[in-house]
Amino acid sequence: MPDSARHTAFLVLRHLSSNRHTLDTVLDKTITAAKITSRRDRHFISALAHGTLRWQGRLDWILDQVSSRPVQKINPDVRHILRLGLFQILFMDRVPVSAAVNTSVDLARTRVGPKVTGFVNAVLRNAIRHQDTLSFPDPSREPIASIAAELSFPVWMIKRWVAQMGYEETAAMCRATNEIAPxxxxxxxxxxxxxxxxxxxxxxxxxxxxxxxxxxxxxxxxxxxxxxxxxxxxxxxxxxQDEAAQLVTFILDPQPGEKILDACAGLGGKTGHIAQKMKNTGKITAVDFQSEKLTRLHREMRRLGVTIVSSRTADLNKPSAVSPLGSFDRILLDAPCSGMGVLRRHPDAKWRHTARTLSKMAERQRRMLRYLSRSVEPGGILVYAVCSTEPEENKDVIDHFLHHHPNFKLTPASSLLPKAARHITDSDGFFRSFVHRHGMDGFFIARLQKSHAAES
Known part of the structure; x- marks a missing residue:
């Protein structure tokens, strides 16, 4: 039998490559199904999965140099095994090289068959022999390919970031994203x-x-x-809760006794903070389309001592789901997004998304903003937040919304933040954090206020 921890990490990578689930979800389900109870083994599995996905682009670039066949033409299961083995060789100092190779060969024998063991052994040992002489694209001639290969990001991401912020800052953001989040x-x-x-x-x-x-x-x-x-x-x-996510509720600025809607509440990270700011008085309605998340949210509120939260299961992409919720003094839309600002926590998203993902997300975000805006009381506040640094999902969404909703205006967020965080707002009044500039997740936050006049 192969090493159980490595075998479980392999199953995680295999599952991710064939469906749209997130790494955290797959890790939790796979570890539970494998009945892995040792904290040390669970940590090792997580480190293997996160690390292999974080460095997948660099690993594949190297495998192309040390394998007799192109990496994309290798059997997918064998490819997962080679990535896991090579990651241990290059990035896990506490794992003996021999253990990384031998366990990979054992895993290949069990999961694929004895015929591939020689190939796996040869490729990994070739990588060991040549790891000091491996080459990457010349940054002076192919700067985009160089950043993509060395720092392990899809070329399409590097192209758009270079267009937005230049080569040096793009490389800095990639390096910061490759650090393990605190x-x-x-x-x-x-x-x-x-x-x-x-x-x-x-x-x-x-x-x-x-x-x-x-x-x-x-x-x-x-x-x-x-x-x-x-x-x-x-x-x-x-x-x-990451520091950037903590600042969302400061900008919402909920007050005791108010009615608040936490749209897309998820597991209740911001719900708990809202209740805290309200001194546990008033009413919070937490909405999510997944009822199991709301079950966990209520468990979390009990742990925190929060008593003012009720919940509704609803798909806020549908206007018929929004209108029954009623009206609110403040609404937080922590909108579903690409997660391009939290890739250090979710490295699987690097390889799951395409440029088309951003436009599809933006359509959904505009729709949810439009529907929820009708539930804001006159004079009330609507806060839009996404853990994405991409213009399509942040400023473009707000510009589109304000163009079609003249009864709302953008209000500056700076004065509501702790003094030490006020420099993170820009000249437009938006909050924009970046992992390489601010040491926190990449977030965009806009604070909108509805006019007191009746809607036309």
């Missing part, structure tokens, strides 16, 4: 403050650091605990 917590002020939570974490021999921009955030380095084992988790002292 674990960031958001303090739940309903239960404690940041200083108290940091003290609890320090007592547990963690190394908490306050986030520079969010006044509620705490960043952890290499943690000694799983998230449920961290001090404060059981009594709702925090939620896991």
């Amino acid at each position: 674990l960031t917590l958001r303090t739940n002020l309903l239960q404690n403050n940041r200083q108290e939570l940091m003290a609890r974490l320090q007592a547990a021999k963690e190394n908490p650091v306050p986030t520079p921009c969010s006044s509620l955030g705490i960043r952890l380095g290499r943690t000694h605990h799983s998230i449920p084992e961290l001090p404060g988790f059981g009594d709702g002292a925090f939620q896991v």
Whole structure:
């Protein structure tokens, strides 16, 4: 039998290549199905899957040089095994090279058959012999191909980013995206403050650091605990949330006693923050089209001590689903998007998306904004947020919306943010974060206000 952890990582990659599920979903389901209970093995499987996908472009470039056949013509299962093996050889210092090769050969024998074991062994050992002399495109002659191959991104992404920000900044963003994202917590002020939570974490021999921009955030380095084992988790002292995502609710600025709609609420990361800002008074309606997410959301609200959230399962792409929700003082649309701003957390998205993805997402985002705008009370606030840095999904969506909805205006977000975060807003009044500039996920946030006059 092949090594169980590596075999599970192989199954994750195999599953991802044949459907549209996300890496996190597939990891969770595959590890559970394999009955992997060891924390060490679960961590190793996650590291293998994330790392192989993060560096897939670079791995394939190398495999093309050390294989007797082009990588795209290799049997897909064999290709997954070669990528896993090569990733361990090049990027996992604690894995002996011999172990990386031998376990890959065993995996090939079990999953594909004995006839391919010689090929797998030869390719990986060839990579080991020549790893110091491998060549990449010349950056002076082929700068786009060079960045794409060395830093492991699709060529179409590099082309568009170079057009937007130039070669040097594109390379900087790619390098930052290839870093493993930190674990960031958001303090739940309903239960404690940041200083108290940091003290609890320090007592547990963690190394908490306050986030520079969010006044509620705490960043952890290499943690000694799983998230449920961290001090404060059981009594709702925090939620896991990147610093950029924390700033969304500051811009929404919900007030105690108001009626708030958290559209596309998901698992409740921003729902919990909204309730906290409202001091757990008023009413929040959390909507998502997946009922299982809302079940988990309610469980999360109980952990946090939040009592003002009700939920509805609805597809907000349909106007008939929006109108029954009623009207609200403030609406947050954390819209479905390409996730191009969070590729460091979801490297599988690099290889799943195409340029067409952006235009399809933008159509959906414009539609949801249009439908939800009808549910904003006169004088109310509509906040649009996406974890994408792409113009089609951010400024273009807002420009289109404002052109067709003159009863809304863009209001600057800067004054609502913690002082340390105000520099992240641009001259148009939008919040725009980038991983390489700000050390947080890439986000776009726009704050819109409806006029007090009746709609025409």
